[in-house]
Amino acid sequence: MLKSWITSLSRFNFIFVGLISELSLNERLDIYSLFERHIYLKLEYNDRLELSSFLLHDFIGHVNADLESVSREIALKTTGYTVGNILLLIKITSQQVLESSKNDLNQINHFDISDVLSAIDSLNIMSTPGIESSNGKDHTQQIKDVIDLQSKHIRILEVSKFPLAHFDISLSDFGGYKDVISNLTLWVNLIKKELLDEGGIKTKPGFENNIEADSQLSRNVSVSKKLLIYGEAGCGKSLLARALASLLHRPIIVVRLSDLFSEYFGETEKNIRDLFRSAKNSTIIIDDIESISEKRTGQENSIENRLVSTLLNELDGISSSTSSTGKSKEAIVIATTNKLSKIDDAIVRPGRFSKTVKLSLPSFEDRIDILKTLTKKTPLNPNVDFSVISKYTDGWSGARLSLLHRNACYSAMRKSKRSFSLDMENYLHALRSM
Numbered sequence: 001m002l003k004s005w006i007t008s009l010s011r012f013n014f015i016f017v018g019l020i021s022e023l024s025l026n027e028r029l030d031i032y033s034l035f036e037r038h039i040y041l042k043l044e045y046n047d048r049l050e051l052s053s054f055l056l057h058d059f060i061g062h063v064n065a066d067l068e069s070v071s072r073e074i075a076l077k078t079t080g081y082t083v084g085n086i087l088l089l090i091k092i093t094s095q096q097v098l099e100s101s102k103n104d105l106n107q108i109n110h111f112d113i114s115d116v117l118s119a120i121d122s123l124n125i126m127s128t129p130g131i132e133s134s135n136g137k138d139h140t141q142q143i144k145d146v147i148d149l150q151s152k153h154i155r156i157l158e159v160s161k162f163p164l165a166h167f168d169i170s171l172s173d174f175g176g177y178k179d180v181i182s183n184l185t186l187w188v189n190l191i192k193k194e195l196l197d198e199g200g201i202k203t204k205p206g207f208e209n210n211i212e213a214d215s216q217l218s219r220n221v222s223v224s225k226k227l228l229i230y231g232e233a234g235c236g237k238s239l240l241a242r243a244l245a246s247l248l249h250r251p252i253i254v255v256r257l258s259d260l261f262s263e264y265f266g267e268t269e270k271n272i273r274d275l276f277r278s279a280k281n282s283t284i285i286i287d288d289i290e291s292i293s294e295k296r297t298g299q300e301n302s303i304e305n306r307l308v309s310t311l312l313n314e315l316d317g318i319s320s321s322t323s324s325t326g327k328s329k330e331a332i333v334i335a336t337t338n339k340l341s342k343i344d345d346a347i348v349r350p351g352r353f354s355k356t357v358k359l360s361l362p363s364f365e366d367r368i369d370i371l372k373t374l375t376k377k378t379p380l381n382p383n384v385d386f387s388v389i390s391k392y393t394d395g396w397s398g399a400r401l402s403l404l405h406r407n408a409c410y411s412a413m414r415k416s417k418r419s420f421s422l423d424m425e426n427y428l429h430a431l432r433s434m
Helices: 002-012 025-032 045-060 067-077 083-101 113-122 140-153 178-198 215-220 237-247 267-278 303-316 364-374 386-392 398-415 424-433
Strands: 226-231 252-255 283-286 332-337 355-359
Touching (some): 045 067, 237 332, 364 386, 364 398, 398 424
């Protein structure tokens, strides 16, 4: 219908300008045949940096803070955000900072959502001249803390179909496995470096991304953005996946099977395609990936075959769109499984999940480190000897060690309900009960 309408009016020398959101592959091919020029609009790192700097100086330019440092922090953490998302984030942040740095709240302009919509059109943003820090205090860290908190509540349009997750987890919360952590830290740093290089950004001294990877290595090595963590149950695969996703500063989607599976024919495959298409600037966590990638059977049209074929296409990026630079926009995928043998061989071959990490049962030293990590915030009696506990727990998983620590805390609390400190007897009592 659109094609016939445009064809019928073309003889009148009309100029047609079309605006449309993200298209599926078939829709894209049809639309592209109607228009001679195609422009894809996306906020790259440089765009987000320039926009954030402009907005911050216009809103809180008179507040004592390093706004360029804050701008870089925002640009790094807002992958996938629209102009409206960034504008709303900075407005909310500015309000909170100004309210805390000025006693006279009447001098602060308050905004509503209508301001946001009108500002997107004209960027005629309301400024607050004359607002200064009342005590000369540097508010840089305060602004960054507010941004980190408020960004968790901004609804990102690009991934609005799937719920976003936020994790306050770091690799320091993951005990043991020093070699694995070192390996994955390098992987995260290389991905950050590659993403910034694609945006034309060169890291500078003092840059907040803390990338330590060798720049020559990152230029010569193509970094896989698909990571598979496998191993024994209870060894912390899901915890590690969430910690890594938090470090990447991207929107995080934890795939729930209930979000994908449908009773209607073809609907599950469509949900998988929609997931990868809408999450191209995000980090996708797939726990128990064997649930959607079991080895294919001989029946051509079985549900297992259709799911694996769809997942293979998405992992290869066949249906993903390309950016203005011509590069395929690729989601970062972190998958976990404790049933590697059940996954179809085509899923785990090199080129798809090229980066694989095995979490075996923790060693003697790993168990000591895990116990120390679990007790970081727990008062301890000096008589607690983790090496002795580690000897008694040979073959235990991290989850079972966590249960041991919890039972030891319960044992100590039963002795003193007001305050307690863990001692060796509490751990021995918990060991006997398990």
